[in-house]
Amino acid sequence: MSRTNILNILAxxxxxxxxxxxxxxxxxxxxxxxxxxxxKLYDRYFDGIYGFVYRRTDxxxxxxxxxxxVFLKALQNIKKYEFRGLPFSSWLYRIASNEVNKYYRKKNxxxxxxxxxxxxxxxIEEDEEDHKEAHLSLLVECLNEMKTGVIEVLExxxxxxxxxxxxxxxxxxxxxxxKMRTYRALEQLKDNFNxxxxxxxxx
Amino acid sequence: MGKHEIxxxxxxxxxxxxxxxxxxxGLMKQHHKTQRTRTIVRWVVFILIFLMSMILIFKSLDKNxxxxxxxxxxxxxKENNKLEELKPPRIxxx
Numbered sequence: 001m002s003r004t005n006i007l008n009i010l011a012x013x014x015x016x017x018x019x020x021x022x023x024x025x026x027x028x029x030x031x032x033x034x035x036x037x038x039x040k041l042y043d044r045y046f047d048g049i050y051g052f053v054y055r056r057t058d059x060x061x062x063x064x065x066x067x068x069x070v071f072l073k074a075l076q077n078i079k080k081y082e083f084r085g086l087p088f089s090s091w092l093y094r095i096a097s098n099e100v101n102k103y104y105r106k107k108n109x110x111x112x113x114x115x116x117x118x119x120x121x122x123x124i125e126e127d128e129e130d131h132k133e134a135h136l137s138l139l140v141e142c143l144n145e146m147k148t149g150v151i152e153v154l155e156x157x158x159x160x161x162x163x164x165x166x167x168x169x170x171x172x173x174x175x176x177x178x179k180m181r182t183y184r185a186l187e188q189l190k191d192n193f194n195x196x197x198x199x200x201x202x203x
Numbered sequence: 204m205g206k207h208e209i210x211x212x213x214x215x216x217x218x219x220x221x222x223x224x225x226x227x228x229g230l231m232k233q234h235h236k237t238q239r240t241r242t243i244v245r246w247v248v249f250i251l252i253f254l255m256s257m258i259l260i261f262k263s264l265d266k267n268x269x270x271x272x273x274x275x276x277x278x279x280x281k282e283n284n285k286l287e288e289l290k291p292p293r294i295x296x297x
Contacts, residue, residue, distance in 0.1 A: 035234070042227055050221050058210055064224030068233075075234050111207040116215050140209045148207045 016087050024088050032079050042071055045089055049096050052160060056100045058114035066103060070096045086169055093160070093170045097152070111148055113155060123158050142192055146185055149173075153181040 016024070030037040049070055054063035073095050081091060104111050117136065124139075143151060152171055156162045164182075168175040 035231070039227055042225075042230070046225055047218060047221050050224060051216055054216055058212070060220070060224070067224065068226065068230060071230055072233055072237070075230065076237065112210060113207060114210045114212050116212050118213075118215055120211075136211060140211060143209045144207070151207060151209070 021087060025083055028078070028081060028083075028088055032081075035075065038075055038078065041074075041088065045092050046071070048089060048160075049092050052093060053096055053100060055114050055116075055155065055159065056112065057103075058112045062103075066096070066099050070099050073099070084169070086166055090162075090166045090169050093156075093162070093166075094172070097170055113143075113151055115155075115159070119159060138192060139189075142189055146188060150181045150185045153178050154185050157182055 027037065027040055031041055046067065050063055050067045053066045053070070054060065057063050057066065070092060074092055081088075120136065120139070143154075146154075149171075153167055156167045156170060157164075162170065164175050164178045167173075167178040171178070
């Protein structure tokens with residue numbers, strides 16, 4: 001059962017320019033001195049972090065609670081934050097990832113990845129309009145067989161559109177490890193799907 | 204089955220639904236509460252450490268005083284013994 005799909009890797013990634021990073025740094029420095037300035041960072045990143053946590057929990061209220069916890073930790077530790085050439089959001093994603101993992105460890109529950117069908121259709125271009133449902137269920141089956149760590153990388157890469165450097169920082173793994181997990185996952189997917197990658201040079 | 208479960212969601216999360224979970228005022232309130240608790244805990248720990256160190260200092264001082272007192276008594280006893288030895292033997296008259 002092999003179908004041709006085109007995988008849009010980083011088709012519309014939202015990377016920050018140097019100027020934007022500098023502006024953000026100024027805002028962070030301000031937030032270190034005046035906690036009221038943290039509000040701007042909260043407004044800017046709340047939706048993104050909530051979306052990430054919701055995708056990892058599939059429960060609205062729980063995602064809201066964990067996201068609040070993420071921002072509380074960020075506020076408490078903002079003085080310790082150091083710029084490492086990555087956007088501030090990476091630091092928040094790292095806290096969010098740790099908080100989600102902590103929740104699953106504490107509750108001893110199965111980790112959930114709730115993926116939007118719409119987004120999957122954006123990522124995977126299909127050459128056949130038929131059998132879309134069957135296609136999706138096959139994809140879910142394939143993803144269920146992969147390791148959780150691999151899904152984490154895929155989620156950050158294709159749903160959050162993070163680059164490998166950011167993924168490595170968020171998941172506390174090496175950059176080569178993040179790349180390796182992605183390529184292995186793509187190899188596994190190639191067993192069932194005929195994938196053509198629309199590469200923009202980085203992947 | 205692995206240790207995770209993949210679920211498919213038909214609808215994307217809307218900004219309006221996300222907005223419902225935003226509560227910056229609540230976050231600040233919680234932040235101040237935790238800050239206050241941290242300060243109290245810090246002071247309690249500081250006071251406990253201070254008290255412990257004071258107790259240790261008093262105990263060691265007490266030990267030193269006792270030791271010097273014992274040494275004094277011992278040296279006094281020794282001196283007394285020496286004096287006893289130096290005294291001429293008593294002559295008993297019949």
